[in-house]
Amino acid sequence: MTIPVNTAAGNILLLSSFVLCQLVYAQSKTIEITDPRPVSKAVEQVEAIYSWPITYEDPLSVHESQLQDVTEKVQRTPDSSHRVIIQRGGTLSFTYKLPSSAPLPVGEMSQDQAEAETAVAEALSSILDGYTNSGGPVSFTVTEDEGVFHVVPTNFLNKEGRIERSKPILDTKISIPQKRRTRIQLLMEICESLSKATGITVGAGNFPYNGGSIQSQSITNISGSDVAARMLLIQLLAEMDATMSDQHTSWTTSWQLLYGPGWGYMLNFHHVIRKKQ
Amino acid sequence: MRKFLGKLGGAFSGPHPRAVTLFLLISASIFLALPETASAQIWVSSGFKAGSDAQHITAYCSTSAVDPNDSFSVTPAATDYATFSAQCRVTSSTGLTTYIPACEWSEVQNMLFIPNGFPAGTPATGNPTGICSIDLPVVVGVTYKVESYHYLSFIGPQYPCDDIGGSIGAFCWPDPEGFWAQGAIYWTPLWETPLPGPSGPPLAGTITLPAYTTNQSSIVHEEMGSEVGTGTNQGTASPYSYEGEIWFMNVSVLGIATTSAMYTACPVPTITSISPSTWPEGTVNVVTITGTGFTTTANATASCSVTPLAVGVGTGSVSVTGVQVDSSTSISFIERPDANDPTETATITVGASPNTATTTAQIEGCTLPTAESTAFKGWSTSDPATGLWEQTLSNANGDSFSGMNVLEGTPRTSSGVDTCWISGSPVNYGSAVSGGKWPVGDDNTWGTDSVGWPKYPVDAVAYYRAQGRAPCGFTIYQQMQIQCTLPTDNTFHNYGPVNILQGNITATTVTSKRAGGTASRRY
Numbered sequence: 001m002t003i004p005v006n007t008a009a010g011n012i013l014l015l016s017s018f019v020l021c022q023l024v025y026a027q028s029k030t031i032e033i034t035d036p037r038p039v040s041k042a043v044e045q046v047e048a049i050y051s052w053p054i055t056y057e058d059p060l061s062v063h064e065s066q067l068q069d070v071t072e073k074v075q076r077t078p079d080s081s082h083r084v085i086i087q088r089g090g091t092l093s094f095t096y097k098l099p100s101s102a103p104l105p106v107g108e109m110s111q112d113q114a115e116a117e118t119a120v121a122e123a124l125s126s127i128l129d130g131y132t133n134s135g136g137p138v139s140f141t142v143t144e145d146e147g148v149f150h151v152v153p154t155n156f157l158n159k160e161g162r163i164e165r166s167k168p169i170l171d172t173k174i175s176i177p178q179k180r181r182t183r184i185q186l187l188m189e190i191c192e193s194l195s196k197a198t199g200i201t202v203g204a205g206n207f208p209y210n211g212g213s214i215q216s217q218s219i220t221n222i223s224g225s226d227v228a229a230r231m232l233l234i235q236l237l238a239e240m241d242a243t244m245s246d247q248h249t250s251w252t253t254s255w256q257l258l259y260g261p262g263w264g265y266m267l268n269f270h271h272v273i274r275k276k277q
Numbered sequence: 278m279r280k281f282l283g284k285l286g287g288a289f290s291g292p293h294p295r296a297v298t299l300f301l302l303i304s305a306s307i308f309l310a311l312p313e314t315a316s317a318q319i320w321v322s323s324g325f326k327a328g329s330d331a332q333h334i335t336a337y338c339s340t341s342a343v344d345p346n347d348s349f350s351v352t353p354a355a356t357d358y359a360t361f362s363a364q365c366r367v368t369s370s371t372g373l374t375t376y377i378p379a380c381e382w383s384e385v386q387n388m389l390f391i392p393n394g395f396p397a398g399t400p401a402t403g404n405p406t407g408i409c410s411i412d413l414p415v416v417v418g419v420t421y422k423v424e425s426y427h428y429l430s431f432i433g434p435q436y437p438c439d440d441i442g443g444s445i446g447a448f449c450w451p452d453p454e455g456f457w458a459q460g461a462i463y464w465t466p467l468w469e470t471p472l473p474g475p476s477g478p479p480l481a482g483t484i485t486l487p488a489y490t491t492n493q494s495s496i497v498h499e500e501m502g503s504e505v506g507t508g509t510n511q512g513t514a515s516p517y518s519y520e521g522e523i524w525f526m527n528v529s530v531l532g533i534a535t536t537s538a539m540y541t542a543c544p545v546p547t548i549t550s551i552s553p554s555t556w557p558e559g560t561v562n563v564v565t566i567t568g569t570g571f572t573t574t575a576n577a578t579a580s581c582s583v584t585p586l587a588v589g590v591g592t593g594s595v596s597v598t599g600v601q602v603d604s605s606t607s608i609s610f611i612e613r614p615d616a617n618d619p620t621e622t623a624t625i626t627v628g629a630s631p632n633t634a635t636t637t638a639q640i641e642g643c644t645l646p647t648a649e650s651t652a653f654k655g656w657s658t659s660d661p662a663t664g665l666w667e668q669t670l671s672n673a674n675g676d677s678f679s680g681m682n683v684l685e686g687t688p689r690t691s692s693g694v695d696t697c698w699i700s701g702s703p704v705n706y707g708s709a710v711s712g713g714k715w716p717v718g719d720d721n722t723w724g725t726d727s728v729g730w731p732k733y734p735v736d737a738v739a740y741y742r743a744q745g746r747a748p749c750g751f752t753i754y755q756q757m758q759i760q761c762t763l764p765t766d767n768t769f770h771n772y773g774p775v776n777i778l779q780g781n782i783t784a785t786t787v788t789s790k791r792a793g794g795t796a797s798r799r800y
Contacts, residue, residue, distance in 0.1 A: 036701035058703075074699045075745025077784070084744045086701025188659075203735030210685065210713025212665065212725035244684075244714055248768055251712075260703030266735055268705035271712050 028097050036068075036089035039140060040256060042127040043151050046096060052120045052149070053252040053272040057168050058259035059138045059153030060200075061087045063161050066137065067261055085261045092130035096123035117147070124149060138163070145234065148252065169257060169265060170230035172197050178223040184216040186236055191267065194229050201264030202257075215243040237269075250274045318352050320345055323365055323425035324538040325580075328412050331631040334540060337410035338365035338425035340533075351405050358429045360402040363409060365425035402430070415542040415632075417570070424537045543581035544570035544605070546628040548636045556595070556623065557765040558642040559616035566608045566627065568634060573602045586610060587626045593618030593640060617770060618642045643761040646670035646678055646721075649773045653789075653796045654725050662738045662780070663729030664789025664796045670721045670759075670772075678717045682760040685710045685726070688775050693753035697741040697782060704737050707751040710778070717759075729780045729789045738782050738800065750781030750788070 035041040040056045047054040061067060071084040097119045124142045128151075131140065139154045152168035174193035176186065187204065194202040210216060222235050237253040244251035252272045257265050322345070323338035340361040344350035368374045413421060548568040556562055571584045586600045586608055593615050600610040608627060619642040626635045650669045657663040670678045687693075693708035715723040730737040741749060755776040758769035779790040788797040 070699070070701070071745070076749070077745045077747060079745050082743055082745070084699070086699070089701070201735055204731050210711050210715075210727050212727060213713030213715050214682070215714055244712065246767065256705065258703040258705070260701075260740070263703060263740060264735060266703040268703075269711070270705070270709075 028095050030093055030095045032091060032093040034089070034091040036087040037258070038090055038092045038134075039127060039131050039136075039151065040258070042092060042094055042130070043124070044256075046120060046123045046127070047254065047272060049096060050099060050116050050120050050123075051272055051274050052116060053147070053254040054120070054124070054149040054151060055255050055257075057150070057152045057170060057257040058087075058265070059140075060156040060166065061259055061261055062159050063157040065161065066157055087259075087261070090131075090134055090136060092127065092134045092136070094123065094126040094130040096126065120149060124151060127151075148234070148254070150230070168230070169194065169198055169200070169202065170233065171228050173226045174229050174232070175225045175227075176223045176232060177225075178221070180219055180221065182217050183220045183236060183240055186220050186222055186232075190229055190232055190236070195264070202267065203264065204267050204269075215240040218243065244271075248275065318342075318344075319354050319361065319427075319429070319533065321363070321425070321427040321534045321536055323363070323423045323536040325421070325423065325540040327631060328415070331545075332415055333412045334415050334421070334542065335410050335412050336365065336367045336421060336423040336540070337408060338363040338423065338427070338536065339406060339408040340427040340429070341406035341408070343405050355405040358404070358431055360404050360430045361407040362402040362428040362430065363407050363425055364428070365409065365423050367411065367413060368422045368424070370420040415545075417542050417544045420539060420541040422537060422539050425535060427534045427536065429533055539580060541578050541580045543629070543632060544572060545632045546570040546584055546634045548625075548627065548634045551625065551636045551638055554638045556612060556614050556638050556640050557763055558593070558614045558618040558640060560765050561611060561613045563609060563611055564638070566610075566625065566636065567606060568608075568627070569606055570632075570634075571602045571605050571608055571627065573604060576605070582629070584608065584627055585629055588612060589624045589626070590614075590618070590640060591621045593621060593642065595623055595640065614640045614642070616766075620644065641763060641765075643759075643763065643766065643770050644674075644676045644678070645672065645759060645770055645772045646676075647672040647772065649757065649792070651792045651794045653794055656789075656796075656798060657727060657729070660727070660729065660732045661798075662732060662736075662782075662787040662789075662800050663727045664780075664791070665725035665727055666789075666791045666794060667722055667724035668726065670717060670723070677719075678721050678759065679719045681717050681762055682714055682769075683717060683723050684714045684758045684760065684769050685712060686756050686758060686769075688754050688756040691754035691775060693751060695751040697737075697746045697749035697751065699744060699746065702740075702744075703735075704740065707780075708753060710753055710755045726791060728778045728791050729787065730782065738787060741782055742784065746782075748781065748783045750779055752777060752779050754778070 031042070031045060033041050033045070037058065040058065043054050043056045046052070066088050067085050068088045069083050070086055071080075071082075074084050099116070099119070121142070121144070128140050128142065137157050140151055141154050143150045143152065150168075152170070153166065155163050155165045158164045172194055174190065174197050176189055176193065181189070191202045191204060220236065220239060222232060222239065224232050233255075237255075241251045241253055250273070252274075253269055254272050255270070256268045258268060259265050320341045320343070321339070323336070326335050326337060328334045340363040342352045342355035342358075342361060344352070366374055546568060547570055548566055550567045552565050552567075553562055556564075566586075572581055574583050577583045584602050586597070588595050588597045595612050595614045595618070598611045600608065602608050612623075614623075618640050621640050621642070623638045623640050624635055625638060626633050628634055648671045650671070652667050652669070654665045654667045657665055670683075687709040695707040698704065698706045713726065715726075717723045732738070741747060755778050756771055757773050757776065759772050760769050761767055776792040777790070778792075779788070781788040781790075785799055786797050787800040788795065790796075
């Protein structure tokens with residue numbers, strides 16, 4: 001989803017089921033977000049503002065306090081036998097520094113990399129603080145690996161309503177045997193292995209790359225034994241991104257691993273494209 | 278025979294200032310009452326124009342009652358005078374003087390008091406225009422000067438002046454629409470052989486004619502004292518006026534102006550080479566043209582300007598800056614074809630018409646397809662709700678695009694719609710293409726392009742049906758690009774229109790659409 005960034009102070013945008021409220025300060029902005037996945041939506045914003053790849057992983061949402069029934073709101077074909085359940089979500093606000101040439105066009109970097117990296121890290125910290133301050137029941141943490149930030153949950157609210165420590169799904173160790181396979185086949189095997197290892201279905205939501213294209217159909221030799229699924233995924237995407245990047249643009253594939261109550265996780269991929277300087 | 282309605286003034290045989298003054302006052306009142314006469318004008322010009330071919334230039338002189346800016350506008354002067362005449366000569370910087378034969382004037386025989394007279398020749402006279410010209414060879418470095426005299430002759434016939442109260446033995450000519458405050462009883466040219474003019478000291482009444490340096494027409498107002506001398510010292514001219522008519526005694530020919538103009542033959546440029554002669558699109562190049570006959574700033578003159586340069590192309594455009602004539606054998610400039618220029622020929626022209634030289638350069642642009650057909654190739658085996666589409670590229674030239682890469686992108690101006698999506702969905706809103714990149718095969722085909730919903734291991738169709746969202750679907754916009762394979766350009770260029778891609782879900786079917794193609798199945 002594309003969310004317009006509005007620079008007018010105090011302007012309130014009603015978009016779908018979430019609300020964006022931005023207050024303009026001299027060198028920073030504060031944004032308020034209401035969404036079933038407020039952290040995910042805020043991360044999406046920061047990623048777009050800075051053109052910096054940030055992945056996100058949903059926590060498990062299984063306790064009734066975290067869920068809401070939106071059947072009547074969304075069903076076009078009434079089916080009382082099936083209820084549409086989504087995360088209850090909430091509201092958070094966070095602050096980020098204005099990029100040096102704000103607003104940055106998506107796909108362009110016009111400020112020093114290190115400065116931007118620091119700004120992204122600060123914005124992500126503000127998001128997590130905002131989530132905690134809004135009464136968010138679970139915790140997230142931010143890690144960084146080779147210039148890509150990962151926002152992952154560290155616990156979840158179990159069915160009994162108790163906080164339970166958890167590790168991110170993509171930290172689950174899996175094994176992918178050595179084999180000649182297409183990249184898309186490797187992605188499917190990663191998802192399948194993750195599903196088996198966690199007992200939670202993990203699939204591809206928005207397909208990462210077009211089914212017949214170079215980057216998805218090329219042969220890959222990536223494999224691993226008892227390694228974190230995230231590392232395999234990063235290797236795979238790096239290989240695919242290299243196919244897309246050239247001397248003019250840098251393509252980085254980012255993802256959101258979103259949980260659908262009753263359905264499991266779906267990997268949704270998107271590109272973060274930067275012009276090279 | 279003109280019927281005179283009355284007389285004014287008496288007979289006199291010589292200058293009579295008081296009578297003249299009285300005559301002028303009365304005539305002036307008539308003049309003011311006839312504004313159309315007052316505005317009558319005569320155009321005099323001499324100069325140079327394009328010759329019979331590139332190797333010649335034409336010198337000309339003209340006296341006319343026709344407005345040069347409006348060939349249908351003939352002033353009343355045309356009815357006032359019998360003829361408009363011009364006489365010119367051309368002097369070369371080599372010392373040679375050429376008299377234009379067509380300008381030799383036979384009416385000189387009508388002039389009195391001019392010793393020897395002028396030799397008869399082809400009259401350069403006419404009404405409303407008297408014009409003559411001559412072709413001259415263009416010789417590089419040689420300057421020509423054309424000098425002209427412009428005359429009028431009055432309407433005949435002549436009358437003995439004593440018939441109208443003038444001098445006995447003299448003859449008078451009428452000037453019915455106006456008058457000149459001329460003081461000359463003869464013209465003033467003093468050219469020598471072969472057109473011997475009057476010699477000796479100027480006679481009383483000789484006036485200085487207005488002189489123009491021009492390559493265009495200059496206006497001589499048919500108005501006393503305004504352009505033609507001072508109007509004083511009428512000499513022996515004895516005008517008489519009857520009902521607004523003015524009579525000039527003894528002279529039927531009146532000099533009214535002189536003109537002159539210069540022409541320097543410019544060097545004729547030639548081109549021997551151009552470097553570089555291949556201009557890749559979107560790149561800046563300093564180009565040098567080598568040849569001869571280029572005119573530098575230092576060598577430029579009023580009639581021979583710095584050698585100009587122009588670049589022409591067909592469908593594209595090339596910016597040209599910094600044109601500099603470095604020497605008589607070298608011109609340099611900076612060119613930059615547009616980033617999306619096609620392969621085509623650029624024509625470079627140096628010099629000004631008719632002396633130009635041309636050469637060509639090749640603009641090297643991307644070979645782009647202009648059309649793309651789409652064919653359904655079945656359904657994905659791993660994702661049964663996803664249609665597979667194969668495309669064939671083409672353009673008018675039937676070019677091959679084999680080995681090039683095509684890339685899909687989302688146009689900035691179009692955002693897609695996903696009516697299946699709900700807030701909180703684990704499947705992201707589908708508003709953009711995923712960003713596929715394909716090689717083009719030997720037969721100009723590429724693909725397949727997958728349009729639809731993923732299944733494995735989570736079935737998006739089943740998910741949205743379970744949410745009660747069907748019928749629903751996504752509509753996204755796709756701009757295809759192809760990668761240039763030039764040494765200087767490997768960027769992607771848009772081709773073809775924006776494609777509409779759709780994946781629709783009903784309770785029992787799925788549909789895949791791409792660029793006008795549609796495929797449906799039960800699912």
